[in-house]
Amino acid sequence: MKKIAIVGVGIHPFGRFGEKSYQQIGQEAVRMALKDANVAWKDIQVAYLSSQYLPSTAASRVLKPLGETGISLVDVEAACASGGVSVNIAMLAVQAEACDLALAVGVEKMPRGFMDPMMNFEKWQVQMGLSTNPSYWAMSARRHMHDYGTTEMHLAKVAYKNHKNSVDNPNSMYRKAFSIEEILASPIVCYPIHLLEICAPNEGAAAIILCPAEKAHKYTNKPIYIEACVHVVAAYSSDFRVPIESMSARIENPSPVTLASQKAYEKAGVGPMDMDLIELQDTDAFCELQIYENLGLCKKGESGKLIDDGTTDRNGRIPVNVSGGLISKGEPVGASHLGQIAEIVYHLRGQAGARQVANAKIGMAQVLGARGNCAVTILKR
Amino acid sequence: MTTSQPAAKGKRVAIRQDLFTTPLDDLNAVHLKGTKCNDCGEVFMGHVISCAHCGSESMKGIVFNDQGTLYTYSVIQYVPPGDYKGPKDPFIPFVEGLVELPDGIRIVAPVLDCDPKNARINMPLKLKVYDFFKDEEGNDVVAFCYVPA
Numbered sequence: 008m009k010k011i012a013i014v015g016v017g018i019h020p021f022g023r024f025g026e027k028s029y030q031q032i033g034q035e036a037v038r039m040a041l042k043d044a045n046v047a048w049k050d051i052q053v054a055y056l057s058s059q060y061l062p063s064t065a066a067s068r069v070l071k072p073l074g075e076t077g078i079s080l081v082d083v084e085a086a087c088a089s090g091g092v093s094v095n096i097a098m099l100a101v102q103a104e105a106c107d108l109a110l111a112v113g114v115e116k117m118p119r120g121f122m123d124p125m126m127n128f129e130k131w132q133v134q135m136g137l138s139t140n141p142s143y144w145a146m147s148a149r150r151h152m153h154d155y156g157t158t159e160m161h162l163a164k165v166a167y168k169n170h171k172n173s174v175d176n177p178n179s180m181y182r183k184a185f186s187i188e189e190i191l192a193s194p195i196v197c198y199p200i201h202l203l204e205i206c207a208p209n210e211g212a213a214a215i216i217l218c219p220a221e222k223a224h225k226y227t228n229k230p231i232y233i234e235a236c237v238h239v240v241a242a243y244s245s246d247f248r249v250p251i252e253s254m255s256a257r258i259e260n261p262s263p264v265t266l267a268s269q270k271a272y273e274k275a276g277v278g279p280m281d282m283d284l285i286e287l288q289d290t291d292a293f294c295e296l297q298i299y300e301n302l303g304l305c306k307k308g309e310s311g312k313l314i315d316d317g318t319t320d321r322n323g324r325i326p327v328n329v330s331g332g333l334i335s336k337g338e339p340v341g342a343s344h345l346g347q348i349a350e351i352v353y354h355l356r357g358q359a360g361a362r363q364v365a366n367a368k369i370g371m372a373q374v375l376g377a378r379g380n381c382a383v384t385i386l387k388r
Numbered sequence: 389m390t391t392s393q394p395a396a397k398g399k400r401v402a403i404r405q406d407l408f409t410t411p412l413d414d415l416n417a418v419h420l421k422g423t424k425c426n427d428c429g430e431v432f433m434g435h436v437i438s439c440a441h442c443g444s445e446s447m448k449g450i451v452f453n454d455q456g457t458l459y460t461y462s463v464i465q466y467v468p469p470g471d472y473k474g475p476k477d478p479f480i481p482f483v484e485g486l487v488e489l490p491d492g493i494r495i496v497a498p499v500l501d502c503d504p505k506n507a508r509i510n511m512p513l514k515l516k517v518y519d520f521f522k523d524e525e526g527n528d529v530v531a532f533c534y535v536p537a
């Protein structure tokens with residue numbers, strides 16, 4: 008397959024922006040990416056826009072005001088992995104030689120407060136009170152604690168690390184460090200998960216421009232190569248997550264994160280220990296620990312040890328969520344994976360400012376959400 | 389509140405189709421129904437026509453064991469979002485469990501009559517089928533939960 012390069016990135020910070028429309032938020036990210044690649048909107052030949060909570064035809068609503076060019080503008084949705092799918096198909100379009108310059112953009116402006124549970128759950132589940140998202144994450148966490156001795160302190164350390172990292176990220180929603188004591192004293196959302204250990208839905212956008220690797224130097228002297236971009240949906244009964252009603256007690260299939268990352272490692276010819284940085288789905292602090300294991304950063308049950316020994320600290324062997332992670336950035340679902348990719352691109356180009364991971368050459372982004380939708384992207388300079 | 393007023397005209401209806409054995413007259417005699425794959429043996433809640441594991445369409449109806457154990461759980465501290473039909477004023481925190489049945493399935497269900505402080509992984513549970521709320525037509529909507537055995 009033809010090698011693909013990212014030649015432009017743009018990001019609209021993640022947060023809450025009052026009356027600012029999703030169109031404006033998305034257009035800012037796109038304009039920034041266009042400028043970064045030294046191209047104009049009329050040069051883009053196909054565009055894929057990922058979102059989960061925007062109305063139908065969001066792609067044309069966001070992009071048509073940039074000017075009439077007659078290209079295909081496509082909406083993409085795959086829950087928290089939506090961005091992985093827009094990148095994946097933008098890449099395929101270039102690889103198929105259907106075009107030379109493709110845009111993938113993620114945009115989101117999510118409703119405040121709890122989202123309508125009927126979007127995910129069946130009516131009977133809602134009526135019976137089974138519609139509290141974090142409780143499913145909490146159930147996974149509690150079983151992990153029971154099986155492997157993971158503790159509340161392990162979770163708090165993840166949140167401590169990510170909040171601390173976010174202070175240096177101007178694109179993050181919360182940029183405030185908290186002590187372990189403050190984290191453990193924050194209200195319990197669902198034991199063992201505290202308020203300061205969980206991500207908030209919010210608003211934001213991020214965009215990338217892709218072209219064939221051999222043409223990248225026309226646009227940039229710092230092309231970043233997509234070594235792999237994989238989207239999977241969880242194998243049967245392999246992922247306990249909303250809105251699931253039951254799990255098999257007989258079969259243990261590999262998790263969607265395992266599945267997607269194994270495929271991505273194989274395509275890229277690398278392993279988890281080769282990464283200079285990783286941005287991953289810390290929907291809550293336990294989620295980050297579980298993903299350490301499923302990405303193969305450690306053995307099953309040993310993620311507590313990994314956070315204890317500092318491996319994933321900013322100055323550790325494999326820094327994880329140097330951006331501050333979802334816990335600090337918030338999760339504008341459709342934009343989340345594009346935001347991770349933008350972050351890694353900045354590090355690989357040496358443009359990440361105060362949070363720069365020194366001499367980063369290869370990085371990985373991972374997202375996971377409803378129905379086990381998971382995406383993993385590996386980038387290399 | 390629904391203190392002991394004489395029962396309205398309504399009948400009993402299930403909160404979810406194809407989940408309960410019938411009739412619903414004596415709730416103590418009602419069990420949960422499932423479907424088992426004749427090819428790979430996987431089990432599903434309610435009625436399904438194909439196996440989500442192996443794709444087989446050779447399926448048979450089964451009745452689940454009433455006994456289970458608590459595989460894991462969380463405590464619902466705040467009123468769940470959406471049209472929750474349990475007590476809201478005041479809201480009573482409850483245990484939400486993943487209940488493992490000997491049939492080879494784990495089911496997400498409320499675990500009631502159980503002080504959250506006393507919930508433990510692996511604790512024995514049993515099915516309880518009960519009148520949960522009255523719908524607009526005055527029917528008693530029947531739901532299920534698990535309670536300490």
Ligand SMILES: [Zn+2]
Pocket residue numbers: 425426427428429430439440441442443444
């Ligand atoms: Zn089967």
